[in-house]
Amino acid sequence: MLIETLAAVALLSGAGQEAAPNGGGQERVAPRGDYRDTCSGEYVNRGRLYADCRDRRGNIRGTSIELNRCSDYEIRNDNGLLACGPFRGTYEDRPGGGRPDDDGGWGGGRNSITVYRDSNFRGASTRFTGAMPNLRNSGFNDVISSMEFRGEWVACTDAYFRGQCQTFRDDVANLQRWGMNDRISSLRPAGRGGGRW
Numbered sequence: 001m002l003i004e005t006l007a008a009v010a011l012l013s014g015a016g017q018e019a020a021p022n023g024g025g026q027e028r029v030a031p032r033g034d035y036r037d038t039c040s041g042e043y044v045n046r047g048r049l050y051a052d053c054r055d056r057r058g059n060i061r062g063t064s065i066e067l068n069r070c071s072d073y074e075i076r077n078d079n080g081l082l083a084c085g086p087f088r089g090t091y092e093d094r095p096g097g098g099r100p101d102d103d104g105g106w107g108g109g110r111n112s113i114t115v116y117r118d119s120n121f122r123g124a125s126t127r128f129t130g131a132m133p134n135l136r137n138s139g140f141n142d143v144i145s146s147m148e149f150r151g152e153w154v155a156c157t158d159a160y161f162r163g164q165c166q167t168f169r170d171d172v173a174n175l176q177r178w179g180m181n182d183r184i185s186s187l188r189p190a191g192r193g194g195g196r197w
Helices: 002-014
Strands: 019-022 026-029 037-046 048-054 059-067 075-077 082-084 112-118 121-126 146-150 154-157 162-168 186-189
Touching: 037 121, 048 075, 048 082, 059 082, 146 154
Parallel strands: none
Antiparallel strands: 019 026, 037 048, 048 059, 075 082, 112 121, 112 146, 154 162, 154 186
């Protein structure tokens, strides 16, 4: 009887927790808050929550906030800026680039790319907003088959923007046409310096 009671308590205490897969069998609790009512495209990368949020004038602003500051607070949209408790995030769409460490100023903060393992925008996917000089540790090195863009992007077959490089302006449903299917090892927003670093 005691064992059944303990099992029921353990089951109930785990109920209602919203979790999202984070690769490698690990899970993370989805960020709490009403920001989802007026924000879209939210994702977590390196401990930051990124989203496109509507301000009071109806404009969409790219914004992010460090999640470790928000552990005791609900995340909200404060006039197009992610905020929690006394902490305010940063805008990603300011002139000259996205977050300070993203891409050294290439392409601005409104660029993003979503890559997919399979053609026709299927399979596992992830989104990048800045330069990825080496996809080795991202789980997407030499496995990308289709891509969706916001802005112009350069994709290269070798790390650090070497090898065969191609600039893309439109979504690509199948990279086979460019001879780059399952061969991309670096990505960056187009601009400054063409296709190579």
